[in-house]
Amino acid sequence: MDRVSIVHDNFLARVAARDLPEVKPQGLNADASRALFEHQCLTRALDIVSREMQKAGQGFYTIGSSGHEGMAAVAHALRPDDIAFLHYRDGAFQVARAAQRGQDMCRDMLLSYACAADDPTSGGRHKVLGSRDLFIPPQTSTIASHLPKALGAAYGIGLARRNRPDAAILPSDGIAVASFGDASLNHSTAQGAINATGWTSVQGVPLPLLLICEDNGIGISTKTPAGWVAASLAHRPGLTYFAGDGCDLWDAYRAASAAASFVRTHRKPAVLHLRTVRLYGHAGADVATSYLPRAEVEADEANDPLLHTAAGLIGQGETPDTLLAIYESALARTRAEAADVAQAAPLSGADAVMAAIIPPERTHTQTNGPDADTRAQTFGSDLAQMDTPQPMSRLINWALTDLMLTHPETVIMGEDVGRKGGVYGVTQKLLGRFGPSRVIDTLLDEQSILGLAIGMAHNGFVPMPEIQFLAYLHNAEDQIRGEAATLPFFSNGQWANPMVLRIAGLGYQKGFGGHFHNDNALAVLRDIPALILACPSDGAEAVKMLRECHRLAREENRLCVFVEPIALYSMRDVHPGDGAWMRTYPAPDQRIALGEVGVEGEGDLAIVTFANGRYLAAQAQVPNARLIDLRWLAPLPIDSLLRAVKGCKHILVVDETRRSGGVAEGVMTALFEAGHRQIARYTADDSFIATGRAYADTLPSEAGIRMAAAELISAK
Incomplete structure (x- = not known):
């Protein structure tokens, strides 16, 4: 017999015989x-039926919640408007929370198993726990990558007490909850988020966050050392530790109630260590007895949470026959519902799959911005210099000031953005202008910075996180790809993570930093569906594109990444002493629309480029050339580009990213598909960037652009 049948038969036999654990309800x-027992039985029935559906070719997911049914008691200890980022074994939590709202999750969860188009959570894209009505944003995380955004959501609840956005949805006395497994506890993302939680807490910042570690003692086949979870969590600075038995409904409720009450009352984070068991193995194809002694598997089965609940209920006056009837009824109705769900239309077709990649528009209010006196007071002496040409870094600083003045829900966060004003001074004066609640100096952890932004966006803020250098993004890019970008997709557009992520990047810093501080790799960002990647080349362009990115995030729920070319931050001259690369500050209502390219000059040769490439092309002064600035690198502005090159005999693509995986690959393909044949590309080499005199040796150069243009024009 398979373990599912064994656990089922054990429950029936032991309840009938009153052969049950000792429980004090x-x-x-x-x-x-x-x-709560009814919720646990429905959860168990859903697990059993999910495997039956898979065997019949009608279902596609079998990672269940059996052994973790104590999470029903945790849901009962919380409010249904406490935002919850759930472990994938928390079906009982969602079933119990739905009941708090008068909802029945049976059919909805079966629809998700069937990947049916009517699945109310993801529209059939994936089996995920989640519900807008239940304040459960869906995620598929198995490595606790949802913990950083739970931290951000808790921070956003606290901040909203002082600065509540119009689009806020979380109550001011609410808490944020995140649950995860004992195996996930060891992942660097979890450790970073837990550390960031304590780091924030010890500074007295309100942080109503409850972290729940569901400890079943094993991660697929790898055991968690005895005592490891308690040793790891019980003495973390800034965190208060609670523990309970997740197999015992009443003890789980006791521990969860105490932990939730502490967090809600003190506005400080806590961790709840809930001991559980895992029944049936990891998933349908997993046979636990292939890597665990049978005696250990049977010991967990004997500790079945439903047996504990049955024992307690009998102690409260219920009869075994009544409890067995509840269990059998849950199984019978789930099977009947599954038979009907088997006829539901599946998600089908590329258009339907992709329909939720771009989220619907976001709730927002129109604003005319601050009055003239407020703006003048905020800018101070800077206001008088706005008609004087300035370098890019200063113009971006002014743009950030205007955006924060106009939209009080806008918040900046990152390493050194406050007191220091950023590594390159781009955020100077912002802390003094807006205070530490809107200009947040974070710890040195890119995952936590991005998680902070993601979580705050759940409560109506418009986050503008900063990553100091493009190379620093790579250790945290899953927060963008796996969490922020996928949320509309997995929630059928019901949730989104709008933000404007600012990153200092690209190359050409003279003799500084090597590949840690000069990074020309943008492929990982261009590969993410629906992400908007902007890259300006001069200060005025940067201001107007940054405003458009902010508008896209605030009004259209979009995820934007704004890469600022470090080498152009302080650039003043095209040729020595001419001041030709500085710009005056654009009026506050000026923007460059998404997909709009820049065009300078006329000629038979088009030089298509962006960022430092545009600067180098301006230096090169190639005769009879039309200079086209892409500006938007994802999605590529193909239609605007094709209009801009119309009439050109030759097209040279100058790309400071690498030849393999660089921007030019997509541009060249688009030009070729449109019928252009006199085309060539001049790119960076497939190399990291060196420090010292060789800092630009692998990158396009002014002389190289002239040579590449001449070769293209003279080629047959």
Whole structure:
């Protein structure tokens, strides 16, 4: 017999025989206890039926919640408007929370198993726990990558008490909850988020966050050392530790109630260590007895949470026959519902799959911005210099000031953005202008910075996180790809993570930093569906594109990445002493629309480029050339580009990213598909960037552009 049948038969036999664990039911009355048992039985039935659906070719997911049914008691200890980022074994939590709202999750979860188009959570794209009504943003995380955004959501609840955005949805006395497994605890993302939680807490910042570690003692086949979870979590600075038995409904409720009450009352984070078991193995194809002694598997099965709940309910006056009837009824109705769901239309077709990649528009209010006196007071002496040409870094600083003045829900966060004003001074004066609640100096952890932004966006803020250098993004890019960008997709557009992520990047810093501080790799960003990647080349362009990115995030829920070319931050001259690369500050209502390219000059040769490439092309002064600035690198502005090159005999693509995986690959393909044949590309080499005199040796150069243009024009 398979383990599912063994656990099922054990439950029936042991309840009938009253062969049950010793349980003391305290803290929940008989009605509440019985209701939670019904939720546990439905959760168990869904697990059983999910495997039956898979065998029949009607279902596509079998990672269940059996052994973790104590999470129903955790849901009962919380409010249904406490935002919850759930472990994938938390079906019982969602079932119990739905009941708090008068909803029944049976059919909805079966639709998700079937990947049906009517699945209310993801529209059939994936089996995920989640619900807009239940304040459960969906995620598929198995490595605790949702913990950083839970931290951000908790921070956003606290900040909204002082600065509540119009689009805020979380109550001011609410808390944020994140659950994860004992195996995921060891992942660097979890460790970083837990560390960031404590780091924030010890500074007295309000942080109503409850972290729940569901400890079943194993990660697929790798055991968690005995005592490891408690040793790892019990003495973390800034965190208060609670523990409970997740197999015992009443003890789980006791521990969860105490932890939630502490967090809600003190506005400080806590961790709840809930001991559980894992039944059936990891998933449908996993046979636990192939890597665990049978005796250990049977010991966990004997510790079945449903047996514990049955024992407690009998102690509260229920009969075994009543409890067996509840269990059998849940299984029968789930099977009947599954038979009907098997006829539901599946998600089908590329258009339907992709329909939720771009989220719907976001709730926002129109604003005319600050009055003239407020703006003048905020800018101070800077206001008088706005008609004088300035380098890019200063113009971006002014743009950030205007955006924060106009939109009070805008918040900046990152390493050194406050007191220091950023590594390159781009955020100077912002801390003094807007205070530490809107200009947040974070710890040195890019995952936590991005998670902070993602979580705050859930409560109506418009986050503008900063990553100091493009190379620093790579250790945290899953927060963008796996969390922020996928959320609309997995939630069928019900949730989104709008933000404007600012990153100092690209090359050409003279003799500084090597590949850690000069990074020309943008492929990882261009590969993410629906992400908007902007890259300006001069200060005025940067201001107007940054405003458009902010508008896209605030009004259209879009995820934007704004790469600022470090080498152009302070650039003043095209040729020595001419001041030709400085710009005056554009009026506050000026923007460059998404997909709009820049065109300078006329000629038979088009030089298509961006960022430092545009600067080098201006230096090169190639005769009879039309200079086209892409500006938007994802999605590539193909239609605008094709209009801009119309009439050109030759097209040279100058790309400071690498030849393999660089921007030019997409541009060249688009030009070729449009019928252009006199085309060539001049790119960076497939190399990291060196420090010292060789800092630019692998990158396009002014002389190289002239040579590449001449070769293209003279080629047959």
